[in-house]
Amino acid sequence: xxxxxxxxxxxxxxxxxxxxxxxxxxxRIPRADTPPDLPSRFDFYNRNKRSIAxxxxxxxxxxxxxxxxxxxxxxxxxxxxGVVERLGLGPQVCLQANPRLIYGRMTGWGQDGPLAQEAGxxxxxxxxxGALYCIGGADRxxxxxxxxxxxxxxxxxxxxxxxxxxxxxxxxxxxxxxxDAAMLDGVTNLMSAFQAFSQLGSWSAERxxxxxxxxxxxxxxxxxxxxxxxxxxAMEPQFYDALLRALGLANESLSSKNERNA
Numbered sequence: 001x002x003x004x005x006x007x008x009x010x011x012x013x014x015x016x017x018x019x020x021x022x023x024x025x026x027x028r029i030p031r032a033d034t035p036p037d038l039p040s041r042f043d044f045y046n047r048n049k050r051s052i053a054x055x056x057x058x059x060x061x062x063x064x065x066x067x068x069x070x071x072x073x074x075x076x077x078x079x080x081x082g083v084v085e086r087l088g089l090g091p092q093v094c095l096q097a098n099p100r101l102i103y104g105r106m107t108g109w110g111q112d113g114p115l116a117q118e119a120g121x122x123x124x125x126x127x128x129x130g131a132l133y134c135i136g137g138a139d140r141x142x143x144x145x146x147x148x149x150x151x152x153x154x155x156x157x158x159x160x161x162x163x164x165x166x167x168x169x170x171x172x173x174x175x176x177x178x179x180d181a182a183m184l185d186g187v188t189n190l191m192s193a194f195q196a197f198s199q200l201g202s203w204s205a206e207r208x209x210x211x212x213x214x215x216x217x218x219x220x221x222x223x224x225x226x227x228x229x230x231x232x233x234a235m236e237p238q239f240y241d242a243l244l245r246a247l248g249l250a251n252e253s254l255s256s257k258n259e260r261n262a
Contacts, residue, residue: 001068002049002076004028008155008183009078009106010045015160017048025051026065062088066097073170074102074163081111091178101176102166106159110182122147122183125154129187134194138208154186211235218243
């Protein structure tokens with residue numbers, strides 16, 4: 001069961017639905033004078049889901065939802081900290097209704113801390129984590145990589161993995177679990193390899209000067225004669241040699257492929 005929301009929480013639900021889960025989305029009762037921003041048939045995050053509409057500001061609707069929870073394996077919410085508790089649907093209440101329930105939560109900054117109640121978007125979590133600074137050319141502001149990294153990578157995927165992991169624990173112990181995923185935490189974890197490279201001295205803080213950030217000639221994008229672009233990923237020696245042969249440069253005097261300006 002998934003409380004209707006926007007962003008990574010419903011995407012996590014869609015991933016689980018893709019894997020065969022029967023996902024029931026709890027939507028707000030639509031108002032006739034307020035059409036949805038995106039018609040449901042075009043909402044990719046709602047694929048493979050069923051839905052019911054409840055006005056959770058009404059105690060009777062909350063009771064209805066709690067009566068449905070014993071039939072659910074997992075419950076997902078993606079609101080700011082404290083919102084579902086005020087509705088009467090916090091983890092403690094829901095786990096009382098179903099002691100085997102997996103309660104999945106998604107926030108931007110975490111359940112507590114100085115930014116917990118602040119609004120945020122993918123680009124904000126990327127910026128605070130330091131990931132955004134590592135993307136793009138050295139002579140230009142860092143570009144936002146759509147909303148793939150924090151919303152979907154550091155948010156939805158981590159929540160889905162947490163829910164699936166909790167399913168094993170519930171099978172083993174019979175005790176319900178609370179999965180608390182924060183997009184900031186997920187992005188920071190995604191950056192762990194680059195933090196390690198930095199400590200090793202093999203990663204420069206200067207953008208566009210490292211192996212996978214566009215600083216290597218064999219891993220990047222190049223504009224073509226017709227104004228389009230080609231992506232090159234020839235990191236291994238045999239692939240780099242094949243690239244040079246295809247370009248007619250096999251016999252040219254070039255710098256080492258590990259040098260930025262080769």
